[in-house]
Amino acid sequence: MSSSSLKVVGLSKxxxxxxxxxxISFTIPQNDFAVICGRPGNGKSVxxxxxxxxxxxxAGQVLVRDNDVTxxxxxxxxxxxxxxxxxxxxxxSVRENIEYPLDLIKxxxxxxxxxxxRVAELLKISDLLExxxxxxxxxxxxxxxxxxxxxxxxDVYLLDDPLVGLDFKLRERLIDDLRLTQEQxxxxxxxxxxxxxxxxxxxxxxxxxxxGKIVEQxxxxxxxxxxxxxxxxxxxxxxxxxxxxxxLEGGAFQSPIFxxxxxxxxxxxxxxAGVRPEAVMLGQHTGAVNLKARVTLLENLxxxxxxxxxxxxxxxxxVVSRTDSDALKLLNAADVSISVRPEAIMIFxxxxxxxxxxxxxxx
Amino acid sequence: MFDxxxxxxxxxFGSLNAVDxxxxxxxxxxxxxxxGPSGCGKTTLMRMIAGLEKPTRGSISFGEFDVTRVSTRRRxxxxxxxxxxIYRGTSVKRNLELPLLSEGLDPKVIKDRxxxxxxxxxxxxxxxxxxxxxxxxxxxxxxxxxxxxREPKIILxxxxxxxxxxxxxxxxxxxxxxxxxRLSQTIIYVTHDQTEAMTLADQIALMQDGVITQCAPPxxxxxxxxxxxxxxxxxxxxxxxxxxxxxxxxxxAVTAPSLFSQSIQVGTRAGEVAVIGVRAEAVNVFTxxxxxxxxxxxxxxxxxxxxxxxxDLDYGGVLLKARVNHNLGKEITGQVWTTIxxxxxxxxxxxxxxx
Numbered sequence: 001m002s003s004s005s006l007k008v009v010g011l012s013k014x015x016x017x018x019x020x021x022x023x024i025s026f027t028i029p030q031n032d033f034a035v036i037c038g039r040p041g042n043g044k045s046v047x048x049x050x051x052x053x054x055x056x057x058x059a060g061q062v063l064v065r066d067n068d069v070t071x072x073x074x075x076x077x078x079x080x081x082x083x084x085x086x087x088x089x090x091x092x093s094v095r096e097n098i099e100y101p102l103d104l105i106k107x108x109x110x111x112x113x114x115x116x117x118r119v120a121e122l123l124k125i126s127d128l129l130e131x132x133x134x135x136x137x138x139x140x141x142x143x144x145x146x147x148x149x150x151x152x153x154x155d156v157y158l159l160d161d162p163l164v165g166l167d168f169k170l171r172e173r174l175i176d177d178l179r180l181t182q183e184q185x186x187x188x189x190x191x192x193x194x195x196x197x198x199x200x201x202x203x204x205x206x207x208x209x210x211x212g213k214i215v216e217q218x219x220x221x222x223x224x225x226x227x228x229x230x231x232x233x234x235x236x237x238x239x240x241x242x243x244x245x246x247x248l249e250g251g252a253f254q255s256p257i258f259x260x261x262x263x264x265x266x267x268x269x270x271x272x273a274g275v276r277p278e279a280v281m282l283g284q285h286t287g288a289v290n291l292k293a294r295v296t297l298l299e300n301l302x303x304x305x306x307x308x309x310x311x312x313x314x315x316x317x318x319v320v321s322r323t324d325s326d327a328l329k330l331l332n333a334a335d336v337s338i339s340v341r342p343e344a345i346m347i348f349x350x351x352x353x354x355x356x357x358x359x360x361x362x363x
Numbered sequence: 364m365f366d367x368x369x370x371x372x373x374x375x376f377g378s379l380n381a382v383d384x385x386x387x388x389x390x391x392x393x394x395x396x397x398x399g400p401s402g403c404g405k406t407t408l409m410r411m412i413a414g415l416e417k418p419t420r421g422s423i424s425f426g427e428f429d430v431t432r433v434s435t436r437r438r439x440x441x442x443x444x445x446x447x448x449i450y451r452g453t454s455v456k457r458n459l460e461l462p463l464l465s466e467g468l469d470p471k472v473i474k475d476r477x478x479x480x481x482x483x484x485x486x487x488x489x490x491x492x493x494x495x496x497x498x499x500x501x502x503x504x505x506x507x508x509x510x511x512x513r514e515p516k517i518i519l520x521x522x523x524x525x526x527x528x529x530x531x532x533x534x535x536x537x538x539x540x541x542x543x544x545r546l547s548q549t550i551i552y553v554t555h556d557q558t559e560a561m562t563l564a565d566q567i568a569l570m571q572d573g574v575i576t577q578c579a580p581p582x583x584x585x586x587x588x589x590x591x592x593x594x595x596x597x598x599x600x601x602x603x604x605x606x607x608x609x610x611x612x613x614x615x616a617v618t619a620p621s622l623f624s625q626s627i628q629v630g631t632r633a634g635e636v637a638v639i640g641v642r643a644e645a646v647n648v649f650t651x652x653x654x655x656x657x658x659x660x661x662x663x664x665x666x667x668x669x670x671x672x673x674x675d676l677d678y679g680g681v682l683l684k685a686r687v688n689h690n691l692g693k694e695i696t697g698q699v700w701t702t703i704x705x706x707x708x709x710x711x712x713x714x715x716x717x718x
Contacts (some may be wrong), residue, residue: 138401167555169400172600179663200666201673221693224666238668278669278689297537300561302585302598303644303686304668308537319669321688323644 003066005030005156005188006051011060013046020046022212023060028190028205030155033182035220036192037199037235038209044192045084047209048160051190053077064156075104080157082149084164088133088141095129098148105152119147122181139170146174150181159191163198175201197238200224208232215353230353233274233346239306239317242280244273245350252363253347257311258289260342264357270350273359277306279344280318282330288339289362291316295334307331309338364391364516365426367412367549372421374407381407383573384421390566394543394550395578398560399570400596405553406521408570412551413519414438425516441510441518441548445526447502449494449509455481456490459508466513480508483545484538500531504538511546520552524559539563557597561585569593586642591715594640600673602640602709603683612636617710621678623703624655629710632718638711643673645707646685649700656700659683664692676701 006028013021020043028034038044049055051062053074061070062077069077088097098119099112107115120126123143133141146162159178163171179202182189193199199206203220210231216223227233233241246255248271253260255273264271284290293309293316305328309316318338320327330336342359349356367389374382382404389395397405410416412423414435422431430438450458459480463473481487484504494502503523510518520539527535540563543550554560560567561581568578569592577589588594594602605619616626617636629636649656659676667673672692674685676699685701710718 167401168557168599169596169601179665183663197667202665220666224670225693237670276670278671297533297540298562299536299558300581301558301668302561303642304671306669308533321644321669321671321686 003030004028004063005032005065006190007061007063007066008051009061009063011047011050011062012058013043013050013055014058020212021050021057021060024212024214025060026207026214026217028188030188031186032205033179033189033191033202034205034207035199035203036190036207036209036214037196037203038194039235040194042194042209043212044194044209045160048158048192051158052079052081078152078154078156080149080152080154082146082157082159082162084160084162088144088148090133092133093129094125094131094133094136094144097133097144098129098151101148101152111153115151115153119150122150122184123147123177139166139174142166142170142174143177146178150185155187157187157189159189161193161195162191163193164195171198178202196236196240199236200238206236208235210235226355227274227346228355230272230274230348230355233276233348237276239277239319242275242277242316244275244314246271246273248347253345253359254363257314257316258291258340259363260289260345260359261361261363262345262347262357263360264347267349267356271356272348272350274346274348275316275340275344277317277319279340280309280316281339281341282318282320282327282336283339284337285339285341287362288341289345289359290337290339293336293338295331295336298331305331309336311338364547364549365428366391367517367551368422368424369408369412370422370424372408372411372423373419374404374411374416375419380419380573382411382418385573385575387568387575387578389549389551389568391549392547393565394552394563396552396554396560396564396567397570398554398557398564398567398596400555403570404573405555405570409519409521409551409553412517413440413442439515439517441513441515443503443506443510443518443520443523445522447499447506449502449505451495452493454491454493455486455497455505458494458505459490459512462509462513476512476514480512483511483542484508498528498531500527500535503527503531503535507539507542511542511548515548517549517551518546520550522554523552525554525556536562557599561597569596571596587717588640588709589717591638591640591711594709594711598642599668600643600684602642603646604711605639605641605681605683607637609681610636610639619681621657621681622683623657623701625705627705627708627710629718632712635712636710636718637713638715640709640711641683641703641707643684643686645703646676646683647702647704648674648685648687648691648695649702650691650694652700653702656702658698658700661695661697661699664695666692674699 004027011024050057098116102112125143206220206223207214207217215229216232244255248268293311296310297308299306305320307318345359347357369387372385399405459477567584568575571592585597612633615633618626659678662675662677664672664674670689676683
């Protein structure tokens with residue numbers, strides 16, 4: 001029995017002088033729903049293609065089920081693959097499209113029929129099997145593409161941003177389907193995305209990809225609550241975290257909009273303060289850092305209001321649930337008081353981008 | 364100012380009615396957002412109002428004046444499209460000026476309008492720049508400026524934010540909100556994005572299969588959906604629905620015994636209730652048993668907007684999504700107790716229409 005589903009060791013790839021993958025290493029255990037999240041242009045697609053064997057690497061190894069497959073061709077790596085663009089064969093029926101990866105490995109008709117029935121039921125496309133792709137909606141096509149990726153009976157699947165470009169109602173449904181599918185199959189999903197909300201909704205384990213490196217890996221809630229890297233805070237979270245530029249001096253963080261005592265020892269100079277939008281409270285609170293703000297836009301999500309505020313030229317974002325009527329009342333005014341508890345202010349070094357402490361009290 | 368009246372407005376493409384006997388009034392001096400999924404007919408409806416599409420049947424009136432057969436040009440409508448329509452190779456100022464010159468306006472009036480529009484859109488500093496040197500969001504602002512500088516009575520927006528880079532989107536949305544607040548024109552705005560609609564609209568006209576299913580202020584469409592479709596379409600996630608097999612009705616009341624303890628008084632229509640709807644944030648969740656609460660098993664929890672947790676709850680086979688704040692969500696493990704206030708329960712009949 002293998003201990004990990006997928007292991008990547010020191011994977012590097014450069015195009016000319018540009019390092020796209022920079023000594024990437026990570027291990028994904030069995031039965032995990034692991035999400036690799038990075039902003040666009042951070043090397044996600046190259047990483048996916050390298051794992052799949054569709055791209056040669058300059059250095060490093062890819063291990064699937066503890067077997068080194070770095071030199072193995074793509075078809076023999078035995079990874080289910082859902083690519084980003086759902087290119088279906090237009091002249092094949094849905095059934096034939098799903099069967100295609102099984103044809104490549106010369107599966108018997110019986111195996112193919114079984115697989116098609118299984119994935120069609122999972123993705124609720126059983127009634128579409130005899131249709132042509134041109135007769136399907138965008139969402140249906142995407143389900144077929146996912147089904148095709150899952151048709152191969154294996155235990156490791158790689159999904160490359162499969163929901164990109166779909167409208168959000170379809171995504172909502174497919175997110176539920178994907179989670180359920182992974183649970184029911186009892187397999188490993190490695191899911192790559194640039195969408196922070198998708199990452200939050202799907203991941204058990206999260207890996208943050210930034211500048212061609214995996215800068216942090218851990219259980220989703222841990223990385224969300226205590227990011228060890230600035231990139232983790234800025235990549236993961238919706239709405240995006242507030243990042244305030246400032247300086248550390250004598251243990252205090254000072255910025256143009258607030259100052260706060262911190263538990264940072266022995267560091268000074270340029271630093272960032274990071275504050276999650278939900279940590280920005282409306283109204284003044286004793287012991288908190290209190291600020292005056294101007295409301296510049298209220299974005300209504302239905303269940304929440306995202307408030308974009310201006311504090312002396314710096315944008316600060318907060319999010320309020322529609323069930324919090326006291327906070328909503330405060331947002332009706334053009335000028336509002338806001339506050340942040342010192343311990344909700346995370347401090348990052350500007351030079352290393354690492355978390356180095358948090359706020360402990362007002363200055 | 365005048366209202367826009369649509370009467371039995373229909374557009375057929377072969378056997379399909381893309382817009383299906385729509386009778387509807389768009390009030391003057393307000394922002395009406397046509398919202399719906401792809402293919403619901405919202406763009407076709409807007410194009411008929413603009414005169415870009417000929418109705419198969421029905422009529423369009425601006426106030427008392429029937430414009431059904433009036434050309435686009437004579438309807439005096441400003442339009443902003445998905446991709447910014449601008450004159451390349453010229454300055455921002457020239458872009459704003461050209462449509463005004465073609466109207467034969469006095470030079471002083473033109474100058475004043477350019478400056479007030481540029482100020483309104485926050486592009487005064489860019490007036491002498493070439494449009495090529497600007498980002499997509501600013502180009503779209505210029506397209507908005509061109510549409511409003513002519514001072515038409517009606518301005519149509521066809522998904523103006525959809526194709527703007529993510530970084531410029533917020534600024535454009537902020538700018539449109541500001542502009543809409545200060546303009547007195549009638550604005551019709553088409554989008555499939557519910558957040559855009561809820562943020563910008565005075566009223567949302569929700570469309571499905573060529574028909575306007577509800578027209579109301581955003582909060583009303585969200586909190587009091589006129590149909591199951593509206594409950595599902597708005598919100599992330601959409602409303603939870605519980606089917607008839609899990610409901611119990613008496614002559615005047617309905618309840619869902621596995622979900623909540625109280626009976627909802629419906630009156631004589633109790634027997635017609637086929638589905639009930641509950642928003643995820645309307646499920647009150649407790650980690651300890653309290654009087655009147657119902658027990659549920661937590662199937663899974665996931666993080667979401669603003670760090671809130673979304674819970675998938677199982678009430679003995681009836682599934683519901685509930686949303687709780689971050690701190691409560693962290694504490695929750697295998698079992699919770701919930702209540703749902705009667706006011707937060709929507710009732711629908713067999714055909715999905717709200718009771």
